[in-house]
Amino acid sequence: xxxxxxxxxxxxxxxxxxxxxxxxxxxxxxxxxxxxxxxxxxxxxxxxxxxxxxxxxxxxxxxxxxxxxxxxxxxxxxxxxxxxxxxxxxxxx
Amino acid sequence: xxxxxxxxxxxxxxxxxxxxxxxxxxxxxxxxxxxxxxxxxxxxxxxxxxxxxxxxxxxxxxxxxxxxxxxxxxxxxxxxxxxxxxxxxxxxxxxxxxxxxxxxxxxxxxxxxxxxxxxxxxxxxxxxxxxxxxxxxxxxxxxxxxxxxxxxxxxxxxxxxxxxxxxxxxxxxxxxxxxxxxxxxxxxxxxxxxxxxxxxxxxxxxxxxxxxxxxxxxxxxxxxxxxxxxxxxxxxxxxxxxxxxxxxxxxxxxxxxxxxxxxxxxxxxxxxxxxxxxxxxxxxxxxxxxxxxxxxxxxxxxxxxxxxxxxxxxxxxxxxxxxxxxxxxxxxxxxxxxxxxxxxxxxxxxxxxxxxxxxxxxxxxxxxxxxxxxxxxxxxxxxxxxxxxxxxxxxxxxxxxxxxxxxxxxxxxxxx
Numbered sequence: 164x165x166x167x168x169x170x171x172x173x174x175x176x177x178x179x180x181x182x183x184x185x186x187x188x189x190x191x192x193x194x195x196x197x198x199x200x201x202x203x204x205x206x207x208x209x210x211x212x213x214x215x216x217x218x219x220x221x222x223x224x225x226x227x228x229x230x231x232x233x234x235x236x237x238x239x240x241x242x243x244x245x246x247x248x249x250x251x252x253x254x255x256x
Numbered sequence: 257x258x259x260x261x262x263x264x265x266x267x268x269x270x271x272x273x274x275x276x277x278x279x280x281x282x283x284x285x286x287x288x289x290x291x292x293x294x295x296x297x298x299x300x301x302x303x304x305x306x307x308x309x310x311x312x313x314x315x316x317x318x319x320x321x322x323x324x325x326x327x328x329x330x331x332x333x334x335x336x337x338x339x340x341x342x343x344x345x346x347x348x349x350x351x352x353x354x355x356x357x358x359x360x361x362x363x364x365x366x367x368x369x370x371x372x373x374x375x376x377x378x379x380x381x382x383x384x385x386x387x388x389x390x391x392x393x394x395x396x397x398x399x400x401x402x403x404x405x406x407x408x409x410x411x412x413x414x415x416x417x418x419x420x421x422x423x424x425x426x427x428x429x430x431x432x433x434x435x436x437x438x439x440x441x442x443x444x445x446x447x448x449x450x451x452x453x454x455x456x457x458x459x460x461x462x463x464x465x466x467x468x469x470x471x472x473x474x475x476x477x478x479x480x481x482x483x484x485x486x487x488x489x490x491x492x493x494x495x496x497x498x499x500x501x502x503x504x505x506x507x508x509x510x511x512x513x514x515x516x517x518x519x520x521x522x523x524x525x526x527x528x529x530x531x532x533x534x535x536x537x538x539x540x541x542x543x544x545x546x547x548x549x550x551x552x553x554x555x556x557x558x559x560x561x562x563x564x565x566x567x568x569x570x571x572x573x574x575x576x577x578x579x580x581x582x583x584x585x586x587x588x589x590x591x592x593x594x595x596x597x598x599x600x601x602x603x604x605x606x607x608x609x610x611x612x613x614x615x616x617x618x619x620x621x622x623x624x625x626x627x628x629x630x631x632x633x634x635x636x637x638x639x640x641x642x643x644x645x646x647x648x649x650x651x652x653x654x655x656x657x658x659x660x661x662x663x664x665x666x667x668x669x670x671x672x
Contacts (some may be wrong), residue, residue: 167516182407182445182473184382190304190352197354197382199407199445199474200521202306253516 166253171222177246177255178218196254203254208233212242216255222246246249289406302540302588305578308381309545309556310341312372313361313583317390319425319657321501322451322493323485324363324556329660330548338368338660340570342375344546347574349379353544357409359386361548364396370403384409386449389435390428397438399552409443410435414455423455425657426668447474452525453493454645455654460506469517473505475518475647477507479525483557487616489655491646500528521622527637530629531607532602539587539611552577557612580599587611592622597631 179185184197187210194210198204205213211232222243231236237253249255314329336344345356356376362385363369376383384407385400386540397408410432417429439446448470450456450463460477467475479500482490495503504522511520526533536543540554550568550663553559559566564583567576578584586592590603608614609625617626618633626633646653 181443184406186354186380188352188354189380190350195354199384199409199447202354 167251171247171250174221175225175246175250176218177216177220177225177250179213179216180254180256183254185210198254209245212245213249213255216246271540283326297483301579302584303542305348305540305544306352306354307543308345308348308353308356309543310345310356310358310372311360311545311547311556312341312358312363312366313370313548314660315365316361316388316658317365317426318388318413319659320423320451321425321485321655321657322453322480323491323658324481324483325658326557326559327485327488329361329622331660335343335366335548336546336569338371338375340550341368344550344569344574345372345376345381346379347569348544349376349381351575351578353381354493355382355384357384357386362388363531364388364391373400373405374403384447387411387435388424388428389432390426392431392435392438394441397442397444401444402441404500404571405444407447408435408439409447409449410439410472412448412450412463412466415459415466419456419459420570420651423654433470436472440471445474446470446472447476448472449476449478451478451480452495453480454495454499455493455652457495457499457503460503461510464506464510464514464520466510467520468514474521476522476523477503477672478523481523481526482616483560483612485656485658490640491643492653492655494527494641494643494645495525496645497528497641500525524612525643526609526625526627529627530634532606532625532628532631535610535613535625536604538589538607540578540584541588541607544574544584552581552583554587555612558583560612561615587621594622594624596632597624600630 172187182198186195186197187193188195194205196205212229215228220228225246226239226242229236229242246255265329313332313335314325314334318469348356360368363385366372373383383405385405386409389410412420412432413423420429420432421427436446448467452460456463464475466472467554480486480493483556486493506523507520514520524533526529536555545553545556545558546569547553547556547559549571551559551566552569552574553564553566558564564586566583567581569577572581590598593603593608597603606628609628611621613627614623614625615621623633624631626637628634651657
């Protein structure tokens with residue numbers, strides 16, 4: 164998996180990298196990213212956020228959607244940083 | 257639904273890519289999966305397995321002397337049927353398996369591979385084909401991808417075509433190069449794997465060059481782990497300390513150069529490191545292996561340990577095998593350990609090393625893995641490493657090529 168330290172582009176429309184599959188694990192009742200040679204366990208609402216990364220929404224659209232769903236959560240502070248980290252790992256493009 | 261802020265903080269904050277363990281008895285079975293972190297002392301059920309190594313057949317067009325398959329190869333006629341594999345995969349998914357390596361031998365020799373991939377996909381299991389590349393046509397790969405295959409891992413024996421073919425015991429380099437192109441054209445992730453030993457370590461730079469040249473996302477540089485045929489040919493395969501020192505420098509340099517483009521995985525040569533490897537991420541902890549005839553084990557080499565009474569998926573449910581069989585419970589956790597492991601701070605990290613290796617080297621599967629410098633038997637490993645290489649002899653110093661015993665193979669070689 165290609166990792167990067169480069170900052171996210173301003174008009175970034177995040178989407179899962181082609182080798183990365185997001186799925187729900189019914190046995191452990193958790194969301195996972197499954198990719199060759201690695202399973203990433205997603206905690207909390209990480210899976211919800213990643214399901215919005217469809218390659219059409221910009222980061223700001225994702226934030227707005229999550230603020231609508233979770234009005235009391237610090238979405239604007241946390242989500243862009245989270246997406247940036249996922250990009251750094253090479254799991255989002 | 258409204259979530260409190262605190263909850264959402266963990267929500268987006270705490271994605272864990274759990275520490276990863278790579279344990280590679282062979283090039284064909286290296287796995288990286290999260291370590292389940294439980295330290296529950298008592299009868300709590302064992303953690304669920306994440307990964308399955310499905311050895312679909314021992315048939316193989318190659319004859320690599322480092323193969324981890326057992327010396328006694330399973331006959332084609334004794335292999336599980338399509339239906340039995342499909343059932344085993346469904347049971348594995350119910351047990352928690354999310355990822356399977358379809359390996360062998362050469363899994364392309366199974367004419368029902370598409371059906372097996374489809375069964376895994378229906379069960380929700382991500383499949384990776386581990387192949388020599390021999391027999392991987394575009395049409396075959398398209399059928400496999402249509403059935404749900406997610407990625408391909410391709411073995412390479414050497415960067416020089418002639419040397420590759422000598423080690424593999426068959427002309428195959430051109431097939432591999434073609435197979436890599438086919439995988440890339442199909443848009444599937446491609447990994448290369450190279451088992452490293454005395455006869456190819458000096459070509460490491462050229463081997464690493466194959467990854468960008470062939471369009472791989474990842475290259476696994478797996479120092480030979482000594483099981484099966486590799487154990488038989490250990491004297492011929494063990495590299496020198498100097499070769500490994502140079503190889504480590506090469507890996508450091510190339511990793512820095514390829515960062516962000518190609519992942520370089522170095523599977524450590526445990527005989528040389530003085531550290532026991534956390535074999536399989538612990539016995540019966542994250543992974544299970546089903547061999548061609550349905551024998552189900554914590555790792556591909558475990559059948560070498562006497563008295564395990566290896567269970568078979570033809571006879572038992574996989575859940576029972578995982579939770580209760582002697583083969584899976586015997587060395588699970590830390591209760592079986594003796595000193596120096598029992599009181600060692602690393603016992604939950606390296607799990608005492610490898611049980612199969614402890615048995616192979618000391619005759620006692622509960623001993624500390626002699627690869628560990630704290631093992632009272634560590635000199636066994638040092639002596640092997642420092643022994644002079646055997647004379648080259650008739651086979652170019654490669655040892656005995658992997659071959660079925662006379663009765664063990666019913667299909668012609670290379671039939672796909």
